[in-house]
């Protein structure tokens with residue numbers, strides 16, 4: 001009997017469908033082996049890998065982990081957290097130990113082992129800059145400041161930052177980075193294990209607002225380069241006249257962006273993968289009056305792609321496809337600001353680094369609802385890290401993988417392609433619990449989804465929320481009244497949008513069918529129909545392994561017009 005019911009269900013009603021979506025572009029379909037690239041559609045973005053939208057569910061390994069002895073732990077950590085991508089450094093000092101003699105063994109190992117673990121790679125080029133300093137440049141550069149000049153402070157102190165105004169420095173980095181990209185092409189142009197490249201790491205200068213070396217002084221005394229001024233719609237003039245009180249920092253931003261643009265362009269000439277720069281952005285400071293602004297070169301590396309420098313970077317570094325903030329705060333309102341600042345029509349949103357803790361869940365859900373192409377916490381192989389504060393003041397600990405990142409990626413990884421596609425089409429929405437806001441509405445063109453956070457939810461009561469604000473919801477519109485729904489600590493129901501009700505009050509939404517299931521090779525496979533207690537008070541998502549639900553609604557009149565006009 002049981003068997004009969006099941007087969008009848010499978011045949012008659014359980015849908016096996018591909019995701020409702022417009023077909024991938026012709027080019028994407030016909031060229032599955034095309035190089036990973038970014039696609040822009042109606043001001044939304046997707047990273048396309050092997051012809052399909054790809055969502056980077058990443059994890060960044062610790063700075064000193066891309067070595068044979070430490071990589072095994074890194075791969076295990078990535079697999080344990082259900083990541084699909086590992087972000088790993090390539091060290092200039094290791095790759096070019098003597099000038100012109102390249103050793104790609106570390107890159108080969110990364111690519112080879114990533115493939116063994118079915119993971120994609122983002123390569124992080126630790127070149128001229130690493131956290132606003134020069135610590136990864138090879139010894140032959142460090143030890144020869146005459147040929148490879150350092151950045152100097154206003155009083156002539158030599159910093160552990162390379163001068164961005166030195167052609168010799170630029171030439172050395174360009175040559176090395178071009179060699180790296182040439183090598184990546186030679187080993188990976190078919191497999192596409194490497195999908196993105198970060199050019200430098202948190203560039204800018206720690207220790208001075210700008211470079212005051214002789215070459216820098218000469219450039220600063222001259223005119224703002226004409227093409228750059230034009231791109232910013234500025235009148236030609238010198239730096240002080242053009243940028244006023246921001247002249248020093250703007251000069252630093254221009255010289256850094258221009259240098260990195262040249263490095264990226266040289267790499268792209270060999271193998272044009274999408275390239276980005278990560279950002280140590282300017283965190284707000286909480287200090288005395290008049291000291292409430294962070295200072296360039298002190299609280300953050302001056303001249304990097306910080307919030308105030310985005311336009312300068314966009315004008316001076318067109319070879320950089322995106323500027324990507326590293327986010328290390330637990331202040332959710334700051335996160336919202338940073339999302340708003342870096343998600344622009346000329347900048348896909350991507351978080352290459354974040355805290356690896358319980359903040360992860362709300363951040364990744366919020367970022368996805370705002371079009372992010374990827375997200376990665378930092379230091380996933382945390383056992384490798386000593387218990388010291390990092391530059392952003394976060395204590396790295398040797399504790400095991402926190403459950404929260406893993407539970408998110410366990411849910412999202414099997415549907416990453418669907419999410420990336422739906423985001424590109426503008427059909428993905430999320431809601432994240434906030435203090436005092438345990439109920440939120442997601443407004444979509446044809447329906448509102450109401451997310452109520454925390455359990456229990458007795459009839460007539462406001463939802464209780466969760467003690468640590470862990471409620472989060474994801475709703476994707478597959479068809480006008482069909483939605484893919486999931487989340488954590490949330491109940492989700494659907495109503496006619498308020499504005500639509502005002503226009504036409506005589507309507508209500510009703511569930512036709514709610515299926516729990518999963519996507520297998522892009523095809524929806526229902527495992528059961530939900531009804532009764534599982535749908536009567538919204539779709540409920542509790543626990544660490546929430547289901548995926550596909551719900552089909554229809555519109556029904558709220559009342560009988562005839563009876564309404566002539567009451568019985």
Ligand code: DGJ
Pocket residue numbers: 063131201202278326353378390391392
């Ligand atoms: C940001 C940097 O980009 C990373 O390489 C690392 O240093 C982290 N800070 C935290 O330690």
